[in-house]
Amino acid sequence: MNRFAVLQLSGCAGCEVSLLNAEEWVDRYRLVYMPLVISAHDVPEVDVLLVSGGVRTDEDLYNLRRAVQRARQVVAVGTCAISGGVANLGDRDEVRALFLAQAERRHLPHLLPKVRPVDSVVTVDRYLPGCPPTPELFMAVLFQPPDFKVSKTVCQECGRKKLKDMRPAHLLGFQQGEVLPDICLINQGYLCIGSSTRGGCRAPCTRAGHPCVGCRGPSDAFIEKESSEWFASIQRVFAAMTDVPAEEIEAALRSPQLALFLFQFADYAPPSFPPSGGDEGRATRPKEKVL
Amino acid sequence: MPTLTFPLSRIEGHAQVVIEVQAGEVVSARFQAIEFRGFEHFVQGGPAEQMPVITPRICGVCSTAHHVAAVKALEDAYDVTPPPLALRIRELLLLGQIVQNQATSLFIFTMPDRPGVASIFQVAPFIPTTGGERGRGTSEQDNAGIAMRALQVRKAGTDLITTAGGQFIHPVKAVVGGVTSGIGPEQAAAMRAELAEVLPIACELFDLYWEMSLEMGERIGTWGDDAPACYIAAVADCRPNYYGDVIRVMCPAGVMRARFPARDFRAHLTYQETDYSYAGQTSYGGEVMRANSLARINMARCMGTPRADEYLARFHEAFGQPAHAIMLFDLARGIELVYALERALEILAEPLDHEDTAIPYTPRDGEGYGLVEAPRGPLIHHYRIENGLIARAEFIIPTVHNSLAIERALRVAAERYVTAERVDMELERAVGRVVRAFDPCIACATH
Numbered sequence: 205m206n207r208f209a210v211l212q213l214s215g216c217a218g219c220e221v222s223l224l225n226a227e228e229w230v231d232r233y234r235l236v237y238m239p240l241v242i243s244a245h246d247v248p249e250v251d252v253l254l255v256s257g258g259v260r261t262d263e264d265l266y267n268l269r270r271a272v273q274r275a276r277q278v279v280a281v282g283t284c285a286i287s288g289g290v291a292n293l294g295d296r297d298e299v300r301a302l303f304l305a306q307a308e309r310r311h312l313p314h315l316l317p318k319v320r321p322v323d324s325v326v327t328v329d330r331y332l333p334g335c336p337p338t339p340e341l342f343m344a345v346l347f348q349p350p351d352f353k354v355s356k357t358v359c360q361e362c363g364r365k366k367l368k369d370m371r372p373a374h375l376l377g378f379q380q381g382e383v384l385p386d387i388c389l390i391n392q393g394y395l396c397i398g399s400s401t402r403g404g405c406r407a408p409c410t411r412a413g414h415p416c417v418g419c420r421g422p423s424d425a426f427i428e429k430e431s432s433e434w435f436a437s438i439q440r441v442f443a444a445m446t447d448v449p450a451e452e453i454e455a456a457l458r459s460p461q462l463a464l465f466l467f468q469f470a471d472y473a474p475p476s477f478p479p480s481g482g483d484e485g486r487a488t489r490p491k492e493k494v495l
Numbered sequence: 496m497p498t499l500t501f502p503l504s505r506i507e508g509h510a511q512v513v514i515e516v517q518a519g520e521v522v523s524a525r526f527q528a529i530e531f532r533g534f535e536h537f538v539q540g541g542p543a544e545q546m547p548v549i550t551p552r553i554c555g556v557c558s559t560a561h562h563v564a565a566v567k568a569l570e571d572a573y574d575v576t577p578p579p580l581a582l583r584i585r586e587l588l589l590l591g592q593i594v595q596n597q598a599t600s601l602f603i604f605t606m607p608d609r610p611g612v613a614s615i616f617q618v619a620p621f622i623p624t625t626g627g628e629r630g631r632g633t634s635e636q637d638n639a640g641i642a643m644r645a646l647q648v649r650k651a652g653t654d655l656i657t658t659a660g661g662q663f664i665h666p667v668k669a670v671v672g673g674v675t676s677g678i679g680p681e682q683a684a685a686m687r688a689e690l691a692e693v694l695p696i697a698c699e700l701f702d703l704y705w706e707m708s709l710e711m712g713e714r715i716g717t718w719g720d721d722a723p724a725c726y727i728a729a730v731a732d733c734r735p736n737y738y739g740d741v742i743r744v745m746c747p748a749g750v751m752r753a754r755f756p757a758r759d760f761r762a763h764l765t766y767q768e769t770d771y772s773y774a775g776q777t778s779y780g781g782e783v784m785r786a787n788s789l790a791r792i793n794m795a796r797c798m799g800t801p802r803a804d805e806y807l808a809r810f811h812e813a814f815g816q817p818a819h820a821i822m823l824f825d826l827a828r829g830i831e832l833v834y835a836l837e838r839a840l841e842i843l844a845e846p847l848d849h850e851d852t853a854i855p856y857t858p859r860d861g862e863g864y865g866l867v868e869a870p871r872g873p874l875i876h877h878y879r880i881e882n883g884l885i886a887r888a889e890f891i892i893p894t895v896h897n898s899l900a901i902e903r904a905l906r907v908a909a910e911r912y913v914t915a916e917r918v919d920m921e922l923e924r925a926v927g928r929v930v931r932a933f934d935p936c937i938a939c940a941t942h
Contacts, residue, residue: 214530216938217507218555218664221595224603225650225663231639235616239504241603242614243927260532290552293537302536309770311513313529336555336664377544382853383675412661412668413675417548 208252208346209237211271213264214291214319215257218336219282223254226339229346247271252346254332258284258291259320263313272326279345280322283335283419286489290335291319323489331494335419338405345495354495355403357423358416362398362407364388371447375456383413390445395456399441400426400434404495424491499918501926505604505614507556508937512905512926513771519915524905526898526930528774534942538888543569543880544671544858546888550876551665553890554938556599558665559592559656560869561876561890561939563738566669568876571758572863573671575856580847581673582738587842588659588666589737589867593835595652596870597788597828598697600934601704602645605825608928609707615642623706644696648832651693655839658686673853683843690843694836698802701829708826715921717911719821719929721904723747724783726790726817727896729866729873734799735791735834739867739874744779745794749817753779757866757875760891774940776898777891783903786872786896787933788827793817800841803834821904824932858883869893871936894940897933904929 208229210220220240229235237247247253253275259265272278283289294303295318303315322328332345344352355361365387372393383389389396389410398407398416402423410416421427426434435457442453501512509530515522534553541549546565551558563585570577577585603615610621619637653663658678660666668674678686712718725746729739744753744763755763768775778784793816798804807830814823860883865876872893879887908929912922 212509214509214532216552216555216558218552218558221555221599221653222664224599224646225653227643227646227650230643230646240507241505242616243504243607244613245502261530263529290549291532291537293541293549294533296537298539299533299536302533303531306531306773309773311527311771312773315531319532335552338663377542377858382673382851382855385676408657408662409667414548414661414667414670 205232205234206251207234207236207249208254209247209250209271209275210235210240210254210256211237211247211267212239213255213257213268213285213322214260215282215284215289219256222336222339223342226343228343233346247274249274250276252277252279254279254281255285255322256281258288259316259322259325260291261313261315265316265325268322268325277329278326279330279332280328281332281342281345282337283333283421284319285322286331286333287421288319288321294319329493331489333402333419333421333494334405340406341404341495356425357403358398358401358405358407358410358420359403361403361405362410364410366445367391371445373447375448375452385413388445389413389415390442393446393448395453397438400437402427402494421494424494427491427494428488499922501923503927503930505607505927506931506935506937507554508935508940510930510935510937512930514905514909514913514926516909516913516918519913521906521909521913524902524909525771526901526905526935527772528937528941529772530937531773531941535888535890538885541885542883543572543878543885544883546876546878546885547669547671548665548667550890553942554936555664556596557592557869557871557874557936557939559588559660560867560874562660562666563589563669564865564867564874564876566671566865567867568863568865568878569671570856570863571865572861572878572880573856573859575672575854577673578851578854580677580850581852583842583845584659584674584678584847584852585669586736586738587678587839588656588669590835590839590842591652591655591659593652593737593831593870594655594839595649596934597832597835598645598649598652600870600931601825601828601832602648602700604934605928605931606645606704606707608924608931609704609711611924615645621707622703623710644700648693648697648700651689651836654689655686658682670853671858672856673851675852677848677852678843679848683847687840687843690836690840694802694833694840697832697836701806701833704829705826708822712822715925718823719904719908719932720911721819721821721907723817723819724785724900725752725779726793727779727784727786727873728790728794729868730791730794732794732796734797734838735795735868737868742866742873743794744784745790745817747817747819749793757864757873757877760875764891764896766895772898774892774898774937775895777896778899783899784896785900785933786893787824787870788831789818789824790872791868792827792830798830798834800834800837803830803837806830806833821929821932824934828934871934871939872896890939890942892936892939892942894933894935894937897935898940901930901933901935904932
């Protein structure tokens with residue numbers, strides 16, 4: 205029986221909770237290490253090591269480097285492990301200063317100046333993005349069924365109708381107003397970025413009436429390109445479907461305030477994009493490696 | 496004697512227990528949270544309306560509680576009252592959270608402690624059977640069978656979260672003014688069918704759990720012999736609604752001592768930080784208090800659903816009210832699991848898409864407090880909003896209310912197992928049992 209382990213770095217455990225929602229692995233894989241579920245002190249030899257969470261502390265760094273030595277295949281799981289995720293919002297001067305101030309605490313793991321993606325530290329064989337990835341995607345990464353193919357974008361999985369004659373003049377906030385059923389959220393004025401976000405999640409958020417915030421990261425069309433191309437594509441979609449002024453879209457996408465989740469853009473960008481926080485020369489994530 | 500460090504597993508997040516021993520005397524017992532991401536800091540400057548999407552990421556186990564607390568805090572600041580149907584759907588969302596969390600804590604985190612094994616995948620040989628013989632089976636299939644049923648119960652909780660909240664881990668449907676959509680009759684019927692199937696399985700597993708707990712109590716000779724404490728919860732004493740109303744504090748003798756709205760929490764709760772943990776500690780004016788399942792069950796007069804009421808009566812009869820032994824937190828969780836399944840079945844039988852689910856609102860600057868009763872106790876989000884952006888955010892976390900109680904209970908356990916001659920090997924298990932009884936969430940506590 206194949207053996208797998210789950211190493212949780214600094215994150216929310218949502219990825220682990222998602223994995224527990226799948227049952228298919230129980231009699232086909234032996235789970236040998238996952239502190240959330242099993243009391244075991246050390247990662248043993250495994251076929252697959254799933255790593256969730258970002259590298260936030262020196263202890264994360266040590267545990268990660270130690271664990272990968274015993275794994276035949278390393279999979280970075282979830283937005284935090286792949287791009288730093290929501291904790292990456294702390295990559296600002298005033299928050300970094302706070303982390304540095306914590307360094308004086310005794311007996312506690314020290315905080316690194318910036319939360320780092322897993323592949324800035326170790327070699328990653330496959331990527332499973334999502335916040336969190338669905339149980340179905342977890343099973344796909346474990347069992348690698350040859351016929352499994354995710355949709356290109358969230359848009360293709362959403363099922364809402366795009367209307368030609370419903371063109372909003374301004375953006376609504378993510379939270380505002382009652383959402384009309386069955387009609388594209390962009391038609392209704394929401395900043396939905398499902399058109400360039402990687403599919404495979406089956407669009408639970410947009411189906412429920414909430415705009416896609418891009419947690420699965422860029423689709424294959426953009427993942428190997430600079431993040432500006434992803435931005436440009438979103439702008440083209442809004443230009444074609446709405447009368448929202450280009451500057452308003454631009455401001456919404458570029459502003460760290462409005463585009464909190466889009467923070468991951470920076471860490472998806474290939475090395476030609478100016479590296480931040482000492483991440484030197486991380487390679488592009490090739491689309492073949494991303495589920 | 497060296498300082499004893501126990502890394503913890505089968506809890507949410509990264510923590511360890513450090514017990515200092517000198518010449519057979521326990522000098523200190525510390526509960527250390529060893530992770531930190533800085534949510535209170537990095538949400539500053541973010542738009543207030545994004546908080547219901549960002550704050551669930553504080554914790555993938557308690558995400559639903561954060562999602563609803565964030566929306567309630569914004570509604571408090573904007574002075575918006577959502578329509579009744581929206582409140583119903585939010586209640587359902589939080590029931591899904593209770594099912595998911597209590598099933599995880601009972602079966603995945605703490606059931607293995609009963610026989611003293613490493614995980615749910617090893618408990619089958621120790622399951623009591625009706626004939627009094629040990630072990631339904633010892634093969635891998637039998638272990639998988641128990642695990643599958645446990646996973647099935649907790650999955651029903653996440654499916655309920657999906658039904659009421661859209662996304663299954665980090666829900667999205669609660670928005671300022673209401674929820675984005677109702678629940679149609681077909682979807683409600685499918686969810687009811689799943690819950691109806693799971694309810695007897697949950698009861699059967701809980702019965703086994705109860706029996707295994709009695710056996711464990713006999714084996715180790717204690718149910719957790721810590722002193723009585725104050726209890727804190729934000730649900731009424733009958734038919735608990737985890738949506739939260741006012742915070743209540745019960746004194747150790749069982750008399751209600753305080754009742755206050757979320758915005759007055761500073762007048763009642765004292766917060767302090769330590770240099771050995773990334774999580775703080777709260778007390779009730781210096782007194783040790785306990786939040787979580789036992790607090791609610793100690794305050795409960797009735798659950799209001801048939802099977803949960805049977806379990807509640809059995810619990811009160813067996814252990815008294817209020818009951819103080821640490822291991823009773825675990826049994827209290829089982830009563831709530833059954834209640835949440837039954838209560839969700841009731842709500843799903845009501846029409847849930849017959850009227851408006853949201854009302855319009857105008858954002859404005861100001862202060863807002865959002866309270867929910869999370870699985871671990873009262874959770875408060877407090878925001879100050881300036882120019883539509885978060886100027887200050889505070890997350891008042893239930894696990895932090897329990898920090899002092901956890902440390903006191905750890906000390907009692909340590910004193911039981913540390914003597915001048917030796918440290919009893921049971922100490923390591925005792926540390927795990929004590930901490931897991933409180934079901935702490937470290938991701939939340941440090942945020």
